Amino acid sequence: MKRKDQSLITSRTVQVVLARLAKVCSVSRTVESFWKLKKFVPQFDTRCFNALLRSLCQEKCMSSARNVYRNLKRDFKPDLQTFIILLSGWKSSEEAEEFFSEMRDHNVDPDVVSYNCLVDDNCKGRQVDKAFEVVKEMRERDKDPDVITYTSLIGGLGLVGQPDKEKKVLTEMREYGCYPDVAAYNAAIRNFCIANRIGDAFKLVDEMAKQGLDPNATTYNVFLRSFHLANDLKRAWSLYQKMKENGCLPNTQSCMFLIRLTTRHETAEMALELWNDVVENGFGSYTLVSDVLFDLLCDLGMLKEVETCFLQMMEMGHKPSNVSFKRIKVLMKLADKGEAIQK
Numbered sequence: 226m227k228r229k230d231q232s233l234i235t236s237r238t239v240q241v242v243l244a245r246l247a248k249v250c251s252v253s254r255t256v257e258s259f260w261k262l263k264k265f266v267p268q269f270d271t272r273c274f275n276a277l278l279r280s281l282c283q284e285k286c287m288s289s290a291r292n293v294y295r296n297l298k299r300d301f302k303p304d305l306q307t308f309i310i311l312l313s314g315w316k317s318s319e320e321a322e323e324f325f326s327e328m329r330d331h332n333v334d335p336d337v338v339s340y341n342c343l344v345d346d347n348c349k350g351r352q353v354d355k356a357f358e359v360v361k362e363m364r365e366r367d368k369d370p371d372v373i374t375y376t377s378l379i380g381g382l383g384l385v386g387q388p389d390k391e392k393k394v395l396t397e398m399r400e401y402g403c404y405p406d407v408a409a410y411n412a413a414i415r416n417f418c419i420a421n422r423i424g425d426a427f428k429l430v431d432e433m434a435k436q437g438l439d440p441n442a443t444t445y446n447v448f449l450r451s452f453h454l455a456n457d458l459k460r461a462w463s464l465y466q467k468m469k470e471n472g473c474l475p476n477t478q479s480c481m482f483l484i485r486l487t488t489r490h491e492t493a494e495m496a497l498e499l500w501n502d503v504v505e506n507g508f509g510s511y512t513l514v515s516d517v518l519f520d521l522l523c524d525l526g527m528l529k530e531v532e533t534c535f536l537q538m539m540e541m542g543h544k545p546s547n548v549s550f551k552r553i554k555v556l557m558k559l560a561d562k563g564e565a566i567q568k
Contacts, residue, residue, distance in 0.1 A: 226238070226265075227265050231265070231267055232267060234265050234266050234267065235266070235268075236266070236268075236270075236272035236273045236275070236276050237276075238266070239259075239262055239266060239273045239276040239277070240276035240279065240280065242258075242262065243255060243258065243259060243262075243276055243277055243280035244279075244280045244283060246258050246280070247280040247281055247283070247284045247286070248284060252281060252286055252289040252293070255277070255280065255281065256277070256293060259273075259277045270301065271301045271302055271303065271304050271306075271307065272306075274297065274300075274301040274303075274307065275304075275306050275307050275310060277293065278290050278293065278294060278307065278310045278311060279310050281293060282310055282311070282313075287311075287313075287315075290310075290311060291311055291324075294307070294311055302331075303331050303333065304333060305333050305334070305335075305336060305339065308324070308325075308327075308328045308333060308335075308339055309336075309338050309339050309342065311324065312324065312325070312339055312342035312343065312346070313342050313345070313346070315346050317350055318343075318346050318347040318350040318352045318355060321342070321343055321346040321347070322343065322355075325339075325343050335366075335368070336368065337363070337368050337369070337370070337371055337374070340359060340362075340363050340368055340370075340374070341371070341373050341374050341377065343359050344356045344359050344360060344374055344377045344378065345377040347359060347381070348377045348378060348380055348381025348384065349380075349381070349384070351381070351384050351385050353378070353381040353382060353384075353385050353387075356377065356378055356381055357378070360374060360378070369401070369403070370401070370403065371403060372398070372403055372404070372405065372406050372408070372409055375394055375395075375397075375398050375403065375405070375409055376408055376409045376412050378391075378394050379391045379394055379395075379409060379412040379413050379416065380412045380415075380416075382394070382416060383412070383415060383416030383419060386420070388413070388416035388417050388419075388420050388422065388425070391412075391413045391416060392413075395409070395413065404436070405436070405438075406438070407433070407438050407439070407440070407441055407443075407444065408443075410429055410430075410432070410433045410438065410444070411441075411443050411444050411447065413429055414426045414429050414430065414444060414447050414448075415447045417429065418447050418448060418450070418451045419451075421451070423448070423451060426447070426448065427448075430444065439471070439473070440471070440473065441473060442468075442473060442474065442475055442476040442478075442479055445464060445468050445473065445475070445479060446476070446478050446479050446482070448461075448464055449461055449464060449465075449478075449479055449482040449483065450482060452464070452482070452486070453482040453485065453486055456486070456489060457486075458486045458487065458489070458490045458492065458495075461482065461483060461486050462483070462486075462495060465479075465483055465499075469502070474506055474508040475508055475509060476508065476509065477508075477509045477510040477513060477514075479509070480499065480503060480508070480509035480510070480513075480514050481509075481513060481514070481517070483495075483499055484496060484499060484500075484514050484517045484518060485517055487499065487521065488517055488518075488520065488521040491521065491524070491525065493521060493522060493525055493527060493530070496518055496521055496522075497518075497530060497534075499514075500514065500515075500518055500534055500537075504537050504538075504541060507541075511538055511541065511543035512543060512544075512545060512546055515534065515535075515538055515543075515545050515546075515549060516545065516546055516548070516549050518534060519531055519534070519535075519545065519549045519552065519553060520549075520552075522534070523552055523553065523556055526556075528553075528556060528557060528560055528562060528565070531553055531556075532565050532568070535553065536568075554566060
């Protein structure tokens with residue numbers, strides 16, 4: 226690229242190269258490689274510096290990325306993107322606020338995205354009052370909070386055991402012209418489910434429908450998790466039927482909650498219905514679901530059904546785990562099913 230046209234090498238090129246290096250190299254080796262790229266890039270500037278920091282952050286080396294920032298910030302002029310990259314994932318809200326102050330020291334005006342990072346850090350640190358203060362500051366600085374801001378607040382209220390306050394947040398959103406999306410409602414529903422207030426959670430689902438929003442697999446998973454913990458197969462299965470009626474395909478997590486419940490209650494009929502739905506509609510993980518299903522069927526001595534499900538799986542291009550296969554084989558040997566083993 227350098228020989229043909231050096232202008233082809235941009236900060237995006239640096240990002241691609243460093244992202245690969247960061248996966249297999251140490252932080253120091255990645256930084257060393259970063260400096261070697263300087264002779265190839267016509268404009269080795271803050272954008273390249275940001276590419277290095279993003280590569281490290283993508284590999285979950287947040288603390289290392291911040292150390293690199295502190296060591297190299299004199300060589301580059303940090304911009305808004307630099308701080309946005311580094312703002313997520315602080316261990317404490319105090320550290321995040323300190324870093325946010327540094328942002329202003331560099332005369333960088335925070336935008337909604339950077340404010341959202343600070344709100345999220347405060348909420349995850351259970352400093353919800355501070356998070357609301359940040360939102361107040363956003364409005365004072367004409368940075369309108371968006372749906373991500375409010376979703377973080379709702380999540381924070383759940384962490385501190387105050388799900389009732391989220392209703393006020395949902396109302397406030399609409400008053401400011403920011404309408405809740407499915408993710409915001411899911412966060413609110415999760416809080417009520419964690420507090421074991423399933424009725425209030427279902428009321429929010431009804432409210433979603435009135436707003437023209439359809440529940441997704443994540444919405445249903447919140448309920449299924451609660452039913453799984455309560456060992457309530459009846460309500461879980463009823464909800465699964467409702468999912469199918471609404472045309473919402475379960476994901477792997479949904480399937481695992483359901484298949485484990487059917488196994489606990491030894492209801493092979495329900496387990497096989499779920500399996501047939503998985504095969505017919507292609508949702509969930511065949512291997513994970515089949516592991517639990519085969520355990521149930523083997524425990525109940527239903528080897529004919531095991532063989533049918535096994536062959537269905539193979540026809541779909543999937544194979545069971547080695548553990549499941551070995552168990553099936555042992556049981557078939559004990560049942561003297563040589564032909565089935567051969568098949």
